Structures are given as structure tokens and as C-alpha cells.
Amino acid sequence: xxxxxxxxxxxxxxxxxxxxxxxxxxxxxxxxxxxxxxxxxxxxxxxxxxxxxxxxxxxxxxxxxxxxxxxxxxxxxxxxxxxxxxxxxxxxxxxxxxxxxxxxxxxxxxxxxxxxxxxxxxxxxxxxxxxxxxxxxxxxxxxxxxxxxxxxxxxxxxxxxxxxxxxxxxxxxxxxxxxxxxxxxxxxxxxxxxxxxxxxxxxxxxxxxxxxxxxxxxxxxxxxxxxxxxxxxxxxxxxxxxxxxxxxxxxxxxxxxxxxxxxxxxxxxxxxxxxxxxxxxxxxxxxxxxxxxxxxxxxxxxxxxxx
Numbered sequence: 001x002x003x004x005x006x007x008x009x010x011x012x013x014x015x016x017x018x019x020x021x022x023x024x025x026x027x028x029x030x031x032x033x034x035x036x037x038x039x040x041x042x043x044x045x046x047x048x049x050x051x052x053x054x055x056x057x058x059x060x061x062x063x064x065x066x067x068x069x070x071x072x073x074x075x076x077x078x079x080x081x082x083x084x085x086x087x088x089x090x091x092x093x094x095x096x097x098x099x100x101x102x103x104x105x106x107x108x109x110x111x112x113x114x115x116x117x118x119x120x121x122x123x124x125x126x127x128x129x130x131x132x133x134x135x136x137x138x139x140x141x142x143x144x145x146x147x148x149x150x151x152x153x154x155x156x157x158x159x160x161x162x163x164x165x166x167x168x169x170x171x172x173x174x175x176x177x178x179x180x181x182x183x184x185x186x187x188x189x190x191x192x193x194x195x196x197x198x199x200x201x202x203x204x205x206x207x208x209x210x211x212x213x214x215x216x217x218x219x220x221x222x223x224x225x226x227x228x229x230x231x232x233x234x235x236x237x238x239x240x241x242x243x244x245x246x247x248x249x250x251x252x253x254x255x256x257x258x259x260x261x262x263x264x265x266x267x268x269x270x271x272x273x274x275x276x277x278x279x280x281x282x283x284x285x286x287x288x289x290x291x292x293x294x295x296x297x298x299x300x301x302x303x304x305x306x307x
Contacts, residue, residue, distance in 0.1 A: 004030035005273055008064030010057065010079055012036045012045040015093060016070030022269050023068075024049040029273050033063035061086040066116075066276040068269070069093060073157055077102035080117075084109045089116040089276035091269070094169075095161050095296065096289040103293050107286035118272050118282035119289035121169045123222075125267040127259045128235045128242050129170070132226065135244065135257075141227040142171055142209040147217035150190055158193030160186065160300045161293075164213035167224070168199075168299070169284065169292035174226065177205035179295065186303035189216050199299045233257065 007023040009016050012034050023031040035054040036042040046053045054060035057079065060067065066089040069079050076097045083090050084106065096119045097103040110117035123129060144167045151162075181202045186194030196214040203209075222237035231246035235257070242257030275282045 004028055005277060006030060006032035006063065006065045007269075007273065008033045008035070008054070008060050008067040009045075010035050010060065010067060010069050010083075011071035012038075012041050013070060016068065017045055018265055019068040019070055019269065020045050020049050020051065022263075022266050024051070026266070026270055026273060033060050035060045057082045058086075061088055065089065066091070066273060068120075068272075073161070074098045077105060080106045081109055084113050084115050084117065087113055087115060089118075089272075091118045091120060091272045093120040094122075094289065095119075095157075095165050095293050096286060097293065100290060100294050100297060103286065103290040107290060110286055114279075116272070116276050116279070116282060117286040118275065119284050119286060120268065121166060121284045121289060121292070122264045122268050123166050123170055123237055124173070124283050125264040125271065126237050127240055127262050127264075127267075128237060128257070131242055131257050131259055132174070132224075132233055132235055135231075135233060136174060136226065136228070138228050139174055139207050139226050140229065142174065142207065142211075143225045143227075144171070144209070144211045145221050145223050146212070147214045147219065147221040149218065149220070150195075150216055155191050155193075158186065158188075158191070158197070158300060158303075159195050159213050159215045160197050160199075160296050160303070163215060164197060164199065164211055164299065165292055165296045167211050167213070168295045169288060170224070171201065171209045171211065172291055172295065173288065175203050175205060175207050175209070177203040177207065180204050182295070182298055182302060184299045184302040186300075194300070194303050197299070197303060199302075201295075 009020045031051040033052045033054045069092040184199040186197035189195040195216045198212045201209045224235045235242040240261045
């Protein structure tokens with residue numbers, strides 16, 4: 001029987017704790033070690049999930065083969081370079097980095113060291129996404145709403161880099177066409193950066209995407225609708241439910257989309273470990289994540305300049 005694959009986590013805040021939990025549960029994998037500048041938090045998570053506490057990044061590299069990075073965005077390049085430089089496979093939470101230059105540096109280093117670099121765009125692993133991909137033919141209009149109450153985290157970035165970037169990456173993945181133009185507006189409410197934003201993106205294919213994100217909403221909503229020539233799909237990421245609408249004569253027919261429900265983060269981390277073991281490129285590699293980051297930065301720039 002082969003030894004379990006050794007996973008590690010850097011940064012054990014709210015997101016990192018979930019990574020640690022899932023690695024401890026994945027078949028064929030073990031949570032070997034965690035590292036955090038808050039030693040007490042690292043010890044608590046390690047004790048809860050049966051892992052060791054690493055005293056440094058260098059020590060973590062000796063204890064794990066694949067590592068999740070759940071630290072503040074501004075540290076992603078520094079932490080990622082330390083891990084990739086040591087030959088470790090890395091899953092870094094989104095956004096991949098604080099700027100495009102840092103993102104490209106991580107992509108290049110991963111290629112040089114022949115390491116997997118996956119980025120935590122978790123909605124790609126939501127079961128509703130695979131159902132959408134099966135039915136997608138020629139998207140003409142995409143409408144997305146991602147709303148949530150104020151999270152009291154990620155206040156170092158605005159809502160575009162915090163939430164909208166998920167949908168920017170998905171839209172780029174679905175449309176597969178060059179961006180021709182972007183209009184954007186955003187408003188700061190509880191932080192110094194935009195807390196609610198809207199972007200309208202026109203692609204060379206003719207498709208238009210309208211994306212709204214808010215982190216000051218009284219309710220949660222994560223919904224996407226894709227319109228094609230003869231049908232449209234309405235998907236609810238949170239409920240993991242979908243409906244298909246199509247024209248039949250002069251009637252609009254409707255049917256539920258069958259979805260095998262599951263925990264997206266578990267699917268994401270499971271895929272990461274499989275890619276690391278097999279040397280296979282992940283669904284959201286550093287290159288896809290960098291393209292999403294560059295678009296998010298452009299949206300943010302437009303917001304700063306009044307659209």
C-alpha cells in the first residue's frame with residue numbers, strides 16, 4: 001500500500017482552516033503540516049486535524065509535497081516563490097497575486113521547476129459548472145450576481161478582487177474570446193475600496209457579460225444566467241441548482257438541470273492532489289488566473305477613473 005500524499009497549509013485563517021480540514025479527510029492524502037506566523041493558531045489547527053506545526057516555510061517544505069497558500073494577497077508571490085523554488089506543488093488562493101507582474105513571476109517559476117500551480121477559483125469546481133459546460137454552445141449574453149453581507153476580511157482589496165474575480169475567470173473560461181471593451185462602476189461604502197461594483201464586458205465574439213458584485217448586501221446570492229440563440233441556463237451556485245429554458249413553437253419550456261451536489265472546496269483540493277500526483281495541468285492554472293487578475297485590475301482601474 002502506497003504512502004499517503006503529504007499536504008501542507010500556509011496560513012490557517014478562516015479559509016486555511018477549511019483547507020486543513022479537507023486534506024485531513026481526503027482519501028490517499030494526509031495533512032502533514034501547517035505553518036502560520038501566529039504560532040498559537042497553527043498549533044490549534046494542527047492539533048485539531050492531526051498535523052505537525054512547521055516552524056518556518058523551509059521546514060514546511062521538508063514535511064509536505066503539495067501546499068495550499070491561504071495568506072493575504074500581498075504575500076502570495078513571496079510565499080509562492082519559496083514553495084515553488086523548493087520544488088513543491090502549490091495551490092494559491094485567489095487572486096493569484098497582488099498584481100500581474102507578481103502573477104507572471106509565479107507562473108514562470110512553476111514552469112521552470114516543473115511544479116503544478118493551481119489557483120483557488122472555487123466556483124469552477126461547483127457541480128453546477130460542469131452541467132453548464134455540457135450544455136454551452138454559443139453564449140451571447142451572460143448575467144451574474146454575487147452578493148454577500150460584509151465579511152470583515154479581505155479589506156486590503158476591493159470587492160472586484162475579493163468576489164468579482166471569481167466570475168471574471170468563469171466568464172473568460174466560458175466565452176473563450178478576446179475582450180473588446182469594458183465599462184465599470186463601483187462605490188466604496190464600508191471600506192476605502194469599492195464594496196459594490198458592476199462591470200459590462202464586450203467580447204470579440206459578440207457576447208456581452210454583465211457582472212454585479214457586492215459585499216454589503218443583506219442577503220447572499222450567487223447566480224449566473226447564460227443566454228444562447230435557442231436556450232438559456234439559470235444556475236444557483238449556492239443552492240447547487242439549475243434550470244434550462246428553451247423555445248418550443250411559441251412557448252418557453254422549462255426543466256430542472258440535474259446536479260450531483262458536493263462540496264466545491266473538497267472537489268477543488270482533491271483535483272489539486274490528483275494533478276500534483278500525475279503532473280497534470282489543473283483546470284485553473286496560473287495562466288487562467290493571471291488573465292482573470294489582469295481583467296479584474298482593469299475593472300478596478302476603470303472604477304478609480306469613473307468608469
